[in-house]
Amino acid sequence: MVEEYVTAIPKKSEDFSEWYVQIVRRAELADYTPVKGCMVYRPYGYAIWELIQGALDRRLKATGHQNAYFPLFIPESFLAKEAEHVKGFAPEVAWVTQGGGEELEERLAIRPTSEAIIMHMYAKWVHSYRDLPILINLWNNVVRWEKVTRLFLRTTEFLWQEGHTAHRTSEDAMEETLRIAEIYRDLVENELAIPVIIGQKSEQEKFAGAQATFALEALMPDGKALQAGTTHFFGQNFAKAFEIKYLDSDGEQKYAWTTSWGVSTRLIGGLIMVHGDDAGLVLPPRVAPIQVVVVPIFYGNEQEEVIRKAHELAQTLVNAGLRVKVDDRDEYTPGWKFSEWELRGVPLRLELGPRDLAASSAILVRRDNRKKEKVGWDALVSRIPVALEEIQSSLYQRAKEFRTANTRRTTNYAQFQKVMEEQRGFLLAPWCGESACEDRIKADTTATVRCLTTDTAEGATCLCCDRPAAHWAYFAKSY
RNA sequence: CGGGGCGUGGCUCAGUUUGGCUAGAGCGCUUGGUUUGGGACCAAGAGGCCGGAGGUUCAAAUCCUCUCGCCCCGACCA
Numbered sequence: 001m002v003e004e005y006v007t008a009i010p011k012k013s014e015d016f017s018e019w020y021v022q023i024v025r026r027a028e029l030a031d032y033t034p035v036k037g038c039m040v041y042r043p044y045g046y047a048i049w050e051l052i053q054g055a056l057d058r059r060l061k062a063t064g065h066q067n068a069y070f071p072l073f074i075p076e077s078f079l080a081k082e083a084e085h086v087k088g089f090a091p092e093v094a095w096v097t098q099g100g101g102e103e104l105e106e107r108l109a110i111r112p113t114s115e116a117i118i119m120h121m122y123a124k125w126v127h128s129y130r131d132l133p134i135l136i137n138l139w140n141n142v143v144r145w146e147k148v149t150r151l152f153l154r155t156t157e158f159l160w161q162e163g164h165t166a167h168r169t170s171e172d173a174m175e176e177t178l179r180i181a182e183i184y185r186d187l188v189e190n191e192l193a194i195p196v197i198i199g200q201k202s203e204q205e206k207f208a209g210a211q212a213t214f215a216l217e218a219l220m221p222d223g224k225a226l227q228a229g230t231t232h233f234f235g236q237n238f239a240k241a242f243e244i245k246y247l248d249s250d251g252e253q254k255y256a257w258t259t260s261w262g263v264s265t266r267l268i269g270g271l272i273m274v275h276g277d278d279a280g281l282v283l284p285p286r287v288a289p290i291q292v293v294v295v296p297i298f299y300g301n302e303q304e305e306v307i308r309k310a311h312e313l314a315q316t317l318v319n320a321g322l323r324v325k326v327d328d329r330d331e332y333t334p335g336w337k338f339s340e341w342e343l344r345g346v347p348l349r350l351e352l353g354p355r356d357l358a359a360s361s362a363i364l365v366r367r368d369n370r371k372k373e374k375v376g377w378d379a380l381v382s383r384i385p386v387a388l389e390e391i392q393s394s395l396y397q398r399a400k401e402f403r404t405a406n407t408r409r410t411t412n413y414a415q416f417q418k419v420m421e422e423q424r425g426f427l428l429a430p431w432c433g434e435s436a437c438e439d440r441i442k443a444d445t446t447a448t449v450r451c452l453t454t455d456t457a458e459g460a461t462c463l464c465c466d467r468p469a470a471h472w473a474y475f476a477k478s479y
Numbered sequence: 480c481g482g483g484g485c486g487u488g489g490c491u492c493a494g495u496u497u498g499g500c501u502a503g504a505g506c507g508c509u510u511g512g513u514u515u516g517g518g519a520c521c522a523a524g525a526g527g528c529c530g531g532a533g534g535u536u537c538a539a540a541u542c543c544u545c546u547c548g549c550c551c552c553g554a555c556c557a
Contacts, residue, residue, distance in 0.1 A: 017551070026490095036548065092556070113557075147480065147555060154556080207557050215557085230557050262557075297516050335517035342517095353516055363516085446553080 009343075011278050016222045023272055024151045027281045027344045037149035037156030041265070044344065047289035048268055049159065053139065055191045055286070056161065056263065059183045065135040065163060070117050072140075073108040078116040082241040085115060088208020092144040110143045115209065115260055118164045119242035126256055129168050129248045133176070137163040152269030153226070153479050160264035166244060166256040170235070173257035174212075177233040180261045181214045184229040192267060193284040193396040194218050194274050195403050196228055197426070197474060199451030204435050207260075211235035217450045217474065219403045220273045223424025225450050225476035228270055231261035274399050275368075281345030282367055284395050285388035292317060292384060293341045294326045297334045297353030310352050313362065313380060320381045322388075342367060347391050348384060368394060413464045416475070420445040426476050428453070430469030432462035440464055441475065450474040 009026065010018045024030050029045030041049060057067070073096060080086045089112045096108040111117070122134060143157045163180065167173040181198050188194050196216040206213035210232040218228045238244070239255040248254050275282040285291050296310040307328050317324045325346075327337050334351070341349055351363040361376045364383070368391050375383050406425030410416050416427055431437060431449065441464060442448055450473075457469035 021550075032549075034548085088557085144556080150550095201557090205557090210557090213557075227557075232557080260557095264557095295516095299515070303515095330515085333515045333517085333519060335515080335519080337518085338516095339518045351516070355516075 009278070009280065012221065012276065013278075016273075019276075019278075020269075020273060021151065023276055023281050023343075029268065029272070029281075030151050032151075035156070037146060039151055039155050041159070044289060045268060048271070048283070048287055049265055051287040051289065052187070052191065052267060053161070056183075056187050057139075059187065060137050060161075060163070063135075063179065063183065065137045065165075068136045068138060069140065070114050070121070070138060072111055074111050074114070074117045076107050076109060078120055079109050081116065081119075082209045082238055084237070085209030085241075089113065089144075092146060094143050094145055111140075112142055112144045113260075113262075114138060114140075114142075114162055115164065115238060116242075119238045119244060119258065122164075122166050122256070122258075123242045123244045126166060126244050126246050129246050131246060132166055132168040132256060133172060134166045135163075135176075136165070137161055150269070150479075152272070153266055158264050158266070160262050162260060162262040165259045166239070167258070168246070168248070168254075168256070170257050173235075173259050174233050177212070177214060177231045177259045177261070180231045180259070181216065181229075184216050184231070184261075184263060187263070188216060188218070188228055188267065188270075189396065191284070191286045192271055193286075193392055193399060194228065194270055195396065195400040197451065199453055199474065201230075201451055202433075202435070202438060202449040202473070204438055205449060207232045209234065209237055211237060215451050217426075217476070218270055218274065219406060219426055219476070220270070220479070221402065222273075223406060223477070225426065225474075225478045226266070226270050226273070227450075227478065228267060229261070229263040232259060234258045234260070275395050276345070279339070280343030282395065283345035283347060285347045285392045288345065288347050289323060290325045290341075290344075290346045291323045291388055292325075292348045292350055293337075293346045294324065294350045294352060295334055295337050295341070296326070296328055297351060298330075299354060302354045302357070303330075306352060306354065306357060309357060313350070313352065313377060316381055317384060320385070322384060338365075348387060350380075350384075366391060368398075411460060411463065416441075416463060417445055420447050420475070420477070424477055426450070426474050428472055428474055429463040430457045430460035431471055431473045432465055432467040433470035434462075434465070434467065437462055437464045445477075447475045447477050450476050450478065 009022045012019045028042050030039045030041055033040055093112050094110045096110060097104055125131060139161050141157055141159050146154050146156055149155050165176050167176060185196055185198055188196050196218045198214060198216050201213040201215050207230065212233040213230055215230045216228040217225045220226050236255040236257055238258050244256040245253050246256060272281060275284065294310045294314045296306045298306040310326050310328060314324045314326045347367050349365040356362045361374050364373045364375050364387060408419055408425060409428040411430055416429055419427060438449055452471040452473045455472040457472050460469040462469045
């Protein structure tokens with residue numbers, strides 16, 4: 001049983017939304033601003049983002065991608081070149097109509113995504129098959145005028161990365177689209193400890209302008225799905241709209257094949273929801289800005305010695321490559337600090353007091369299960385990295401077990417509706433692929449097709465009509 | 480955008496129904512002292528003009544109008 005030390009936070013199980021907002025603010029991850037729908041990423045929250053960035057950036061560079069930067073403003077006419085794209089994004093674009101006090105001849109979109117400006121530039125850069133592929137990634141911000149916003153999960157402005165690639169063949173582009181999806185899976189499952197399913201989006205749910213969209217979907221504790229990342233295969237849609245043509249080795253002019261893909265700071269929202277508990281945030285060690293907090297416990301005459309030793313042990317851990325903080329403030333009691341660092345999600349706490357000093361050891365406490373362990377000073381450097389890995393893997397396992405327990409298979413529409421109403425979670429069901437059924441399911445249950453599976457649905461009929469099913473699909477309510 | 484809820488020191492809230500003197504509490508904050516192994520205690524302090532604008536009134540946190548923001552349920556949305 002988990003004891004409750006922080007009373008001011010609502011219980012996760014009782015008021016999930018309020019719990020979420022409180023964690024974000026009390027752990028100092030983010031705060032509201034005077035601008036509607038816009039949030040500040042506070043240092044502790046931004047540090048998590050930097051760790052996620054680092055982890056993904058390494059993976060992207062290892063697969064040949066390069067970072068670049070493109071402008072914030074996109075001329076309206078560019079956005080309009082790909083018909084589906086503009087139709088999809090126009091309703092949520094913020095426009096700049098004046099500059100330096102003068103009306104602009106053509107208004108500028110504040111990028112909701114950068115396909116338009118990037119495709120324009122790629123058209124200038126690509127002439128020969130030798131110029132392909134182009135593998136560029138951007139770390140930037142985008143603006144989408146959302147009607148309803150939630151800290152990290154959906155904000156008017158948010159931080160993300162958007163990759164944009166151009167290829168010689170359809171196969172190359174599709175391979176890239178799927179490769180990135182697997183890189184995302186690796187990132188989200190292994191760094192953030194959040195299990196995901198990957199699958200293709202339905203026609204209705206795919207990206208505006210894409211031929212195929214693949215998504216990572218994660219299950220949140222309230223039974224709703226969170227789209228954790230997407231990759232898009234554009235075919236030649238954008239290449240044709242923006243005239244990205246090259247001369248192939250056979251002497252023919254051909255259109256390039258393009259992709260784009262992105263993950264955002266929304267991942268941080270997923271982290272909070274999936275791993276947090278009634279005492280606050282629980283961070284997977286690999287993305288924890290502080291992996292170990294050392295709390296010296298001192299009484300009058302031993303204070304100096306305890307603090308000195310705490311810093312000495314901390315330095316040893318830092319030298320071993322760990323992210324460590326010593327909380328030697330004397331205006332707070334140890335108990336207060338325990339609660340505070342639990343609220344902030346630090347994976348391991350190292351307690352060092354007079355008793356430990358006498359025994360040349362320290363008490364190591366896990367955030368995820370509060371188990372305590374006495375560790376000799378000499379063993380800390382070897383024990384702590386192992387303990388961090390144990391936590392990392394335990395968080396992942398726990399999340400995966402939750403998902404397994406909340407993924408159900410059904411072919412019966414009445415049962416589907418009942419489960420979606422009472423338990424939520426992922427529902428695997430056969431679907432004909434027609435948007436009429438998709439619409440009906442949404443109207444009846446508010447659930448949507450999260451993604452399709454590659455499982456064949458031979459012999460099965462659609463969940464809600466008489467047609468033969470085309471796919472098994474994952475359904476869920478979503479964020 | 481529709482329906483509902485809520486905006487009062489940093490935080491959580493009372494006060495609003497039935498307008499009335501200097502707007503309250505707990506926590507937090509500052510200073511001093513005692514403490515310190517699960518959010519310590521005592522004492523003395525600082526801090527709000529009641530989300531914003533307008534109106535009614537002798538008098539507005541309280542009534543009316545407009546407006547901004549946050550939360551929830553929908554609609555919408557990579």
